Amino acid sequence: MDAQIKSLKPLPAPAEPSARPSREEAEAAVRTLIAWAGDDPDREGLRETPSRVVKAYGELFSGYGQDAREVLSKTFRDVGGYDDLVLVKDIPFYAHCEHHMVPFYGKAHIAYLPHDGVVGLSKLARLVEVFARRLQTQETMTAQIVDAINENLGPRGAAVLLEAEHMCMTMRGVKAHDVKTVTHRFTGVFAEDRREQDRFFAMVGHR
Template sequence: MTDVPASSAPTGVDQPLTTVHRPSREEAEAAVRTLIAYAGDDPSREGLLDTPKRVAKAYGELFSGYKDTAEQVLERIFTDVAGYEEFILVREIPFYSHCEHHMVPFIGNAHIAYYPTEGVVGLSKLARIVEMYARRLQTQEAMTAQISNAIEKVLKPRGVAVLIEAEHMCMTMRGVQKPGVSTVTARFTGCFQEDPSEQARFMMLIRGQK
């Protein structure tokens, strides 16, 4: 067994860390066997013998976002932007996350724009910051705020706009069972918050209009 740091507040940007007790790989596999039995199947059945190992390995990938911080992902800033003063937009960043209430997936796209001040980051870094927060147990609202807060904290831009659209399997596979329902969350800071025309331009561009 090991103790690992984890964010103490889901809506912040890598808040002061608390220590979370992390079970061993063997304990994780035993827990999967318990869940298989709880579901009504036999964990010793041939087709399920290696399932606990596979699930434990998959969790390492699906929840790998706990290993990084926003500062690590956005650490390299380029200051030579040749006088560029407009906002930078990366749209339709696909992601896969898991809701913290039922631990089932929600899948969608993120759109991010920011007005740089002292410099910019590589475009792939915006996709990586989405990936980092998506690969944690999440709510869509918290993830939207975390992405926005991370860019605000590290890049200190004049404004940030983040919009996330996603379909939640907790509504599709269980409960009300309504497939195709899309949930939209958005957060605007700085000049995007202060000027409705900037929000309108952001929305126009992410919808693909000229």
């Protein structure tokens, strides 16, 4: 008997991305959260809070409007033939956990081995800001920083290490204080040569 051919239902069209809410809608959402928390959004101390929160969010999550390619777009080739490790360490950052929307903060250490020029040192600090000022996980942020360096600078190798304290662990849940999370990622020469990894760890003071 011939196999019966069943017609397949077409796949549903992908959902259209929702439009960004207006400022008024965002402030109304803050009022709702204040009321849900058990307070009165109309009392004197809270009347202006929705406006302040929305303004603060514009700064805290400004990374969505920034482009890593633009930050790293200008490089310098006249560096006297320098081709050894470039390290910027102890870059402070403040981010927000995408699971609970509470802060995690710490320091970033970034190193790379130049291939065809170097980038301004301040640009590496700005690169951290691009990804820190979004809803994040520390693991994702680590990968995003090193990927941006590789894609835009084409170095012989890159190394990124983040160490941070997560308020979702200290303010809630297990309430574990003074606990730091460390993430790192190596690419190129750093991934291939353990000596370069050890040199990086020694220079950032992590071993």
